[in-house]
Amino acid sequence: MTKPISASKPSLNNTDKALHHCDVLVIGSGAAGLSLALHLAKYAKVTVLSKGALTEGSTWYAQGGIAAVLDDHDSTESHVKDTLAAGAGLCHQDAVEFTVARSKNAIKWLVDLGVDFTRSAEGDFHLTREGGHSHRRIIHSADATGKAVHSGLINNALTHANIQLQENRVALDLIKQPDPITKKLRCVGAYVLNRSEDTMECYTAKAVVLACGGASKVYLYSSNPDSASGDGIAMAWRAGCRIGNMEFNQFHPTCLYHPKAKSFLMTEALRGEGAVLKRPNGERFMPDFHPQAELAPRDVVARAIDHEMKRLGAPCMYLDISHRDPAFLESHFPTVMEQCRKFGIDITKEAIPVVPAAHYTCGGIVVNTRGQTDLSHLYAIGETSFTGLHGANRMASNSLLECIVYAQSAAEDIIAKLASTPEPAPCKPWDESQVTNSDEDVVIYHNWDEIRRFMWDYVGIVRTHKRLERALRRIQLLQSEIHEYYANYKISSDLIELRNLAMVAELIIRSAMLRKESRGLHYSLDHPEQSDIAKDTLLVPANFADQTIFI
Structure with a gap:
């Protein structure tokens, strides 16, 4: 069986090239992982592992924007209230308040990094509105916000001497060792497959951060890239960490329906700017399901579309924004227009065929506001974590905000502990001498x-x-x-x-x-x-008792 062996036993990969050490190992190169690396880089040597190319994660494809309180007519209280309402009673109020209170500073940090957000003719940030929000508070970069944010983070990380970015690295499992002081198990690294060379490597560090994204590829139809296979959640579970609220997988209501289109999302901002959902006969149907119609929370809209498709035996429903000025659509939704044109759809003249698709994992690895998991020196941030922010339904554009906010808070906790954290013992090399190539x-x-x-x-x-x-x-x-x-x-x-x-x-x-x-x-x-009592679903692994509990 493939397994780690003792350091003294010969190994096929027992070379210096296969053994790596740094202060902090970050598994995942999206908004959460790169933001954390940039916060840490002044104080520590950071290695960031990317499963494929740096631009292959979900962040790159995020369209809508980032929810933040930036307008004088808006308030943190309103943003908190909207988030709690969308979460259907399961949001953790402390996590919501913690995140929203830091939204303005999170945006300022991104702007200081050089991220170019869309501005109005007057020079102010252009804010749009999305489902569940009572105000215009979504800051965006046209309809490719994720690409703008991710590009800015990548460019800054590439030029920092203390950040090492390694592509085509797939983490297999976490490495645990007894802490030399407390004797409790702690996380000290991970076994990683180098896809480029088809070899196993061992990475050790004083702290390990899981920023691997979600698990929406567990479903047949998904808006996510193929990399969203729940790696961080699975690794943390095997290492003994609790997992929370995994039943809440968000289905984005509007994914492009076309035989040649693969997982292309019709941004929620379309509905924020007046797009309406219609049956194949052209009738609008969302007012029949919710007072907010197309701006209802995502779970309501997704179920409504699913209901109408099944009731009518229709393969899809239609999203229509053709009533808006073509120049407005060109300036606000260039990516959507370009993609639709590739499939012969002119959104200025016709409705877009859409279906719901798995989009976001609201549950994940249980963490506190510092990103700490149940396993000492293991952190989880971004979509792979369960912070309590999203409850039973993530409100639109709170996800990128969560990435930036928790990256900073986790970095602060790691920095405070680095000097007093003992170095890990040498890694046990990976042994493949007992396995064969599969045919x-x-x-x-x-x-x-x-x-x-x-x-x-x-x-x-x-x-x-x-x-x-x-x-x-x-x-x-x-x-x-x-x-x-x-x-x-x-x-x-x-x-x-x-x-x-x-x-x-x-x-x-x-x-x-x-x-x-x-x-x-x-x-x-x-x-x-709905039950009168709102309770989280917490799953506890068999080896949970071995951990030091932080939550």
């Missing part, structure tokens, strides 16, 4: 496809207990197959992702089975009413 990679692709299909059918927008039981049986069978494959064949990036995807699928299924109500993004036909 049946088709098994990986078949299992990947099967998981995503039954998760969409049985654990999607609308659920039942029978569907969840069926899904649990399937994932348990597949996990046994995957474990056998993992134990006997050489590690590959596809196998790592499949293993993590299966683990996250089980966490989602088990979380959904524990929630005997309908709330936010979790809708059950067996329990259609």
Whole structure:
């Protein structure tokens, strides 16, 4: 079986090239990971691992913007109130207040880095409005905010001497050692696959940060890039950390429906600027479902579209903004217009075919406001974490804000502890002497496809207990197959992702089975009413007792 061995035993990869050390290891190169690295770089040597190219993560593709209180007519109290309402009673008020209070400074930090946000003719920041928000408070860079933010972060990180960016590195598992002082287990690094050289490497550090993004690729239809396979969540669970609220996976209401389009999102800002949803016959339907119509929270809009598609037997619904001035659309939504043109759709003259798609993981690794997990010296920030900010339904454009705010707070905690943190012991090299190359990679692709299909059918927008039981049986069978494959064949990036995807699928299924109500993004036909008591769903791993609890 593939496993770490003692440092004294010969290893195929026991070379200096395969062993790396730094002060802080950051797994993930999106907004959360790079923001944290930039905050740390003045005080520490930081290594940032990117699963693929630096621009392949979800941040790069984020369109809408960042929610922040920047207007004199807005207030932190209003932003907090809107977030709590969207979260359907499950937001942690302390986390919401903590995040919103730091929103203005987060934007200022990005501006100081050189991020170019869209401005009005008067020179002020142009603010748009999205679902669930009572004010215009979404600062954006046209309709490619993620690209603007990510580019700014990458450019600053590339020029910093204390930041090492390494692409095509896929983390496999975390490394734990007893703390020499407290004797409690702590995280000291990770085993990592170097995809470029097809070799296993060992990274050690005084602190490790998971900034790996979400798990929306567990579903057949997703707006996320292929890298969103829940790696951080799965690694933290195997290391003994609690996982919270995994049943709440947000389905973005409007993903482009076209046979040749892959996961292209129709930004929520379209609805913020007046786009309306229509049935195939041209009738508008959202006023039938919610007083805020198209600006209702995402879970409401996604369920409404899903309901209409199933009721009518229609493959999609339609998003229409053709009534707006073409010049306005060109200046505010150039990316959307360009993408739609590629598929023969002119949004100035016709409606856009759309379907819901898995978009954001509201649950994740349980952390506090400093990003600390249950395992000493392991942090989690961004979509891979569960801070309590999003509750049962993430409000639009709070996600990038969370990345920036928690990156700073985690960095502050890491900096305060670096000097007093002992160096980790040498890493045990990875041994592949007992495994062989697989000649049946088709098994990986078949299992990947099967998981995503039954998760969409049985654990999607609308659920039942029978569907969840069926899904649990399937994932348990597949996990046994995957474990056998993992134990006997050489590690590959596809196998790592499949293993993590299966683990996250089980966490989602088990979380959904524990929630005997309908709330936010979790809708059950067996329990259609919302309970009077709002409780988080916390899953506790078998090795949880080994950890030092910070939360």
